[in-house]
Amino acid sequence: MLRRIGNMIARDLRYASKENILIYVIVFPIVITVLLSLFLPSLEDMELTFALDPAVPREVAEGLRTYGRVQYHDGLARLSERVLEFDDVPGIYVSEGKYRVLLEGNEASYVRELPGAILDQLLYGRELVEVKMQSLGVGSSLTREFVVILTVLGSVITGGLVIALSIVEDRESRSLQALAVSPLNTLEYLLAKSALGSLIAVFLSLASALVLMGTAINYVRLTAATLSSLGIGLLFGLLIGHVAHNQLTAIAAIKILILPFTGVPVALLFIPQSIERMFYPLPMYWSFESLYRVVVATDLPIVTTNLLSICLSLAMISLLVPGLRRAFRL
Amino acid sequence: MIEVNDLIFTYPRAHRPAVRGISFRIERGQIFGFLGPSGAGKSTVQNLMIGLLPTQKGSILYDGKTLSDMGKSFFNRVGVSFEHPNLYEKLTGIENLRYYGGLFDRPVIPPEQLLDMVGLGEAKNKRAGAYSKGMKQRLVFARAIMNRPDILFLDEPTSGLDPGTAQRIKEIILKERDRGATIFLTTHNMFAADELCDEVAFINEGQLVAQDSPRNLKLKYGQKAIKVEYRSNGQIKSEILFVERDEDRHRLGQLLDTGTVETLHSQEATLEQVFVKLTGRGLS
Amino acid sequence: MTATRGFYSLLKQDLVVAQRNGFFLVVLCLAVIFAILVRFVIPAEVKVTAREYVVDLTEGQVISDLLVRKGLADILLPSEEELLSLMQEDRNTLGIVFQGSREKPGAVIHYQGYEPKKALAALSAAVSSLWNEAGALGRPSFSTPVLLRPESSKLPFNLSMIPLLMVTEVVFLGFLFVAVMVFQEKAEGSIRAYRVSPRGTWTYILSKSVTNVILALCYGLLIFLPTIGPTSNLIAVLPLIILASFLMTVAGLSISVFFDSLSDFIYAALPIFVLFCLPVASYFFPAFKMPVFELIPSYPLMFGIREILFPTGKAGFYAPMLLRLAAESAVVLLVAGWAVNRNLLKEVQ
Numbered sequence: 001m002l003r004r005i006g007n008m009i010a011r012d013l014r015y016a017s018k019e020n021i022l023i024y025v026i027v028f029p030i031v032i033t034v035l036l037s038l039f040l041p042s043l044e045d046m047e048l049t050f051a052l053d054p055a056v057p058r059e060v061a062e063g064l065r066t067y068g069r070v071q072y073h074d075g076l077a078r079l080s081e082r083v084l085e086f087d088d089v090p091g092i093y094v095s096e097g098k099y100r101v102l103l104e105g106n107e108a109s110y111v112r113e114l115p116g117a118i119l120d121q122l123l124y125g126r127e128l129v130e131v132k133m134q135s136l137g138v139g140s141s142l143t144r145e146f147v148v149i150l151t152v153l154g155s156v157i158t159g160g161l162v163i164a165l166s167i168v169e170d171r172e173s174r175s176l177q178a179l180a181v182s183p184l185n186t187l188e189y190l191l192a193k194s195a196l197g198s199l200i201a202v203f204l205s206l207a208s209a210l211v212l213m214g215t216a217i218n219y220v221r222l223t224a225a226t227l228s229s230l231g232i233g234l235l236f237g238l239l240i241g242h243v244a245h246n247q248l249t250a251i252a253a254i255k256i257l258i259l260p261f262t263g264v265p266v267a268l269l270f271i272p273q274s275i276e277r278m279f280y281p282l283p284m285y286w287s288f289e290s291l292y293r294v295v296v297a298t299d300l301p302i303v304t305t306n307l308l309s310i311c312l313s314l315a316m317i318s319l320l321v322p323g324l325r326r327a328f329r330l
Numbered sequence: 331m332i333e334v335n336d337l338i339f340t341y342p343r344a345h346r347p348a349v350r351g352i353s354f355r356i357e358r359g360q361i362f363g364f365l366g367p368s369g370a371g372k373s374t375v376q377n378l379m380i381g382l383l384p385t386q387k388g389s390i391l392y393d394g395k396t397l398s399d400m401g402k403s404f405f406n407r408v409g410v411s412f413e414h415p416n417l418y419e420k421l422t423g424i425e426n427l428r429y430y431g432g433l434f435d436r437p438v439i440p441p442e443q444l445l446d447m448v449g450l451g452e453a454k455n456k457r458a459g460a461y462s463k464g465m466k467q468r469l470v471f472a473r474a475i476m477n478r479p480d481i482l483f484l485d486e487p488t489s490g491l492d493p494g495t496a497q498r499i500k501e502i503i504l505k506e507r508d509r510g511a512t513i514f515l516t517t518h519n520m521f522a523a524d525e526l527c528d529e530v531a532f533i534n535e536g537q538l539v540a541q542d543s544p545r546n547l548k549l550k551y552g553q554k555a556i557k558v559e560y561r562s563n564g565q566i567k568s569e570i571l572f573v574e575r576d577e578d579r580h581r582l583g584q585l586l587d588t589g590t591v592e593t594l595h596s597q598e599a600t601l602e603q604v605f606v607k608l609t610g611r612g613l614s
Numbered sequence: 615m616t617a618t619r620g621f622y623s624l625l626k627q628d629l630v631v632a633q634r635n636g637f638f639l640v641v642l643c644l645a646v647i648f649a650i651l652v653r654f655v656i657p658a659e660v661k662v663t664a665r666e667y668v669v670d671l672t673e674g675q676v677i678s679d680l681l682v683r684k685g686l687a688d689i690l691l692p693s694e695e696e697l698l699s700l701m702q703e704d705r706n707t708l709g710i711v712f713q714g715s716r717e718k719p720g721a722v723i724h725y726q727g728y729e730p731k732k733a734l735a736a737l738s739a740a741v742s743s744l745w746n747e748a749g750a751l752g753r754p755s756f757s758t759p760v761l762l763r764p765e766s767s768k769l770p771f772n773l774s775m776i777p778l779l780m781v782t783e784v785v786f787l788g789f790l791f792v793a794v795m796v797f798q799e800k801a802e803g804s805i806r807a808y809r810v811s812p813r814g815t816w817t818y819i820l821s822k823s824v825t826n827v828i829l830a831l832c833y834g835l836l837i838f839l840p841t842i843g844p845t846s847n848l849i850a851v852l853p854l855i856i857l858a859s860f861l862m863t864v865a866g867l868s869i870s871v872f873f874d875s876l877s878d879f880i881y882a883a884l885p886i887f888v889l890f891c892l893p894v895a896s897y898f899f900p901a902f903k904m905p906v907f908e909l910i911p912s913y914p915l916m917f918g919i920r921e922i923l924f925p926t927g928k929a930g931f932y933a934p935m936l937l938r939l940a941a942e943s944a945v946v947l948l949v950a951g952w953a954v955n956r957n958l959l960k961e962v963q
Contacts, residue, residue, distance in 0.1 A: 021881075024878050025881055032885050032888045039904070043899075044728070045730045046899060047730060047733065047901075067732050067739065080762055084930070086931075088901045099758070101759045104763060104926075105762060105763040105765045105766060106926040108900055115757070120739070120743060120756050121738075121742055124756070128742055129720060129745050130720045130721075131721050131738045132722045132723070133725065134723070134725070136701060136725070136727055137727045138705060141729075165880075169877070247876040248798055249636070250876075251790060251794055252636055259644075296705070382806070382960065382961040384960065402813065404812075405811055408810065416802060418627065418802060420635060421630060425627070429626060429630075432622065432626075432627075433808075434812055435620070
């Protein structure tokens with residue numbers, strides 16, 4: 001049995017390396033992670049932009065720089081044009097000796113209120129309120145950490161995609177028919193097919209965490225959480241492999257199925273805790289929770305969440321197996 | 331008239347040319363057979379002639395004009411039947427023809443009529459993906475003749491067809507010729523070539539090795555042979571003996587003397603034998 | 615005339631093939647799922663920026679009174695301990711403890727530690743401003759706000775997702791569907807038959823693009839009608855959808871012809887899709903914009919569609935946006951023409 005599975009894995013690996021699939025599967029997700037890592041610092045250091053008329057005194061402009069970015073636009077017409085652009089950028093100009101804050105009218109409330117407050121603070125010339133600052137000492141924003149969680153789950157789904165496309169390739173090329181008249185059974189076939197996708201998922205997960213977080217993450221815990229999430233990728237891959245007979249139907253299936261698989265973690269970022277209970281039967285919820293504990297709530301244990309993710313995904317896969325047996329006829 | 335002059339073509343990253351200095355001429359209204367084994371360069375020459383491959387060296391002239399002189403409108407006058415069926419598998423037989431017919435600037439034969447001609451009338455509303463290999467082949471052939479082409483390129487048009495259907499297709503090919511079409515027939519089926527072609531050219535390893543009418547080639551390179559069936563130890567055996575060889579003439583005499591000969595048939599040389607003689611290899 | 619007939623024939627064929635491939639079904643499913651999400655699942659109120667909480671320890675509770683008057687009573691917490699415990703639980707929060715009196719105003723800003731310095735400085739200015747408003751300082755106001763347009767009503771979060779779903783899906787589907795068509799024709803070999811027909815590169819590209827545009831319009835209407843109903847603004851959105859879908863189709867064509875199979879292409883398509891989705895960050899945080907966003911067509915598109923569907927009175931953006939999309943489409947069309955001619959309509963280059 002092990003020899004047969006090993007043989008299948010070797011064949012898949014050979015095929016994937018010959019057809020450049022390995023390169024595409026590994027290189028492009030890493031390109032995405034690098035893209036995100038370049039983008040994140042700007043998002044984390046998000047600051048206001050002030051559009052200034054050149055008549056605003058230099059010392060005021062310098063003062064504004066301690067609160068945000070400053071850019072100049074010559075004349076009221078240009079300033080208005082800038083303010084009217086799609087992003088929220090307030091304009092500042094001087095008219096009849098008084099400062100005017102030029103707004104479009106529908107900016108976010110903080111963009112409407114802050115320029116006036118900042119100008120008052122700057123122009124009054126002295127601190128009137130004794131403001132003390134106290135930090136809780138949290139080093140990084142949640143934005144980066146949520147991106148890491150989503151990227152790791154994305155890696156698991158990418159592994160699932162590899163499994164799916166490999167099964168679809170077998171179906172389309174009728175290799176499955178050849179396997180059906182060999183001693184290989186469904187379980188062996190599924191184990192062999194899962195191997196490469198799972199390996200890729202683990203590699204991508206660790207690589208993307210390294211790109212985004214460096215050493216600021218416990219890789220042992222991350223590996224454990226990723227390994228326990230592999231069932232989700234497998235479930236995704238097998239569902240597509242089950243319904244799709246060729247690449248074309250596979251794309252349609254991917255397009256529809258990717259919604260629940262990626263939508264659940266994204267929804268968990270926004271929904272209030274009170275309705276999280278609805279997601280308890282889904283392995284995606286527990287994987288998300290495990291990864292949250294690996295990346296954010298690092299002092300919480302992950303054993304239970306990992307086990308729940310594994311058990312729920314295996315339960316769902318076992319529901320799928322009879323259908324796969326019928327479809328593959330192995 | 332089609333003139334092909336000193337054609338040379340090398341595929342990207344290939345070490346040696348697939349076509350090496352091929353020249354020939356096809357007269358209007360002629361069926362020109364292009365014979366050679368797999369990998370000899372037949373399809374490459376055809377693809378060069380229909381512009382699917384760019385001409386690297388040499389020239390291809392249609393009534394003195396190159397493909398680039400004529401542009402895409404040239405294909406209004408051309409029909410191509412590919413060796414491997416290439417159809418929209420999600421479309422029915424009739425839809426495949428209807429939509430393809432819409433691409434031409436000249437009137438086309440109604441799809442229903444074409445499908446009846448090739449024996450697919452009853453399967454016209456079936457998806458091409460569900461057709462058998464032979465049915466797909468016939469649909470591709472029908473598509474090639476739908477614009478009443480002046481020049482028809484046929485790549486193995488009868489391969490995979492049962493004898494009855496193959497005969498039907500051969501009759502249509504001859505009718506096309508009689509209508510005035512010039513036909514370029516690529517095949518490794520010597521019987522089909524012998525039956526259909528006014529002229530054949532042999533290609534081997536990218537080079538032309540001979541070109542003439544099938545009859546002349548057989549006369550020039552073939553050997554007169556006799557097939558003898560005789561009884562030996564209660565079993566019927568057969569031998570082919572060439573009358574030009576001394577030892578074969580002697581053997582024939584021996585067999586006749588024993589009185590065991592059951593049948594005697596004169597045997598003409600086949601195009602395959604001619605090809606073997608010229609190249610030292612078989613056609614298939 | 616005959617070229618037009620050829621185009622119609624090819625277009626009809628592409629539409630039938632698209633329908634048989636289930637493209638219309640996929641579009642219908644996606645639109646229904648998204649419409650359900652927008653109408654029934656996504657809440658109307660979601661705060662995506664950091665939440666600020668206030669503890670009022672001032673004499674006479676002057677800050678609480680002010681916040682209640684401003685309709686912000688829900689951000690008030692009873693004690694500093696509760697504030698700190700809440701901040702430790704939710705890292706997306708900040709806390710301000712107001713203390714002292716109008717004569718000697720003071721405040722402590724509790725922050726997580728990752729916030730940019732400039733943001734904290736701005737928060738400090740806001741704290742002074744609030745004390746001032748509460749009558750503490752008697753500081754004169756040095757600036758007057760000038761509104762270019764009247765303030766518009768707040769768009770519910772769920773409805774604000776419609777332009778986003780519209781743009782990201784039109785981008786993704788346009789890109790993906792055309793690739794599916796190309797790879798199917800390559801696999802079936804039907805592209806070889808087209809190569810020897812009298813119709814050329816532009817008819818091919820145009821037919822594929824129009825098919826995708828029709829799919830995109832179906833998707834758009836299927837999302838719009840059940841969520842915002844038939845409004846006259848839809849007519850202004852349609853040209854944007856048409857151009858965006860056309861642009862992404864020709865972009866998809868330009869790239870897909872360089873790949874051998876759909877499986878390979880899908881991995882390459884993902885980074886491009888992520889790139890097109892990056893400006894979504896600006897949509898959620900409007901004060902945030904990277905200069906590179908200006909170059910990504912999805913950036914103006916999502917704001918443009920939002921402005922048309924839920925007008926705030928912005929003017930003068932529509933024609934330049936259409937022109938820009940048209941110019942981008944024209945450039946990518948030329949690239950597609952070259953790529954299709956070189957890599958798809960010839961057997962070897």
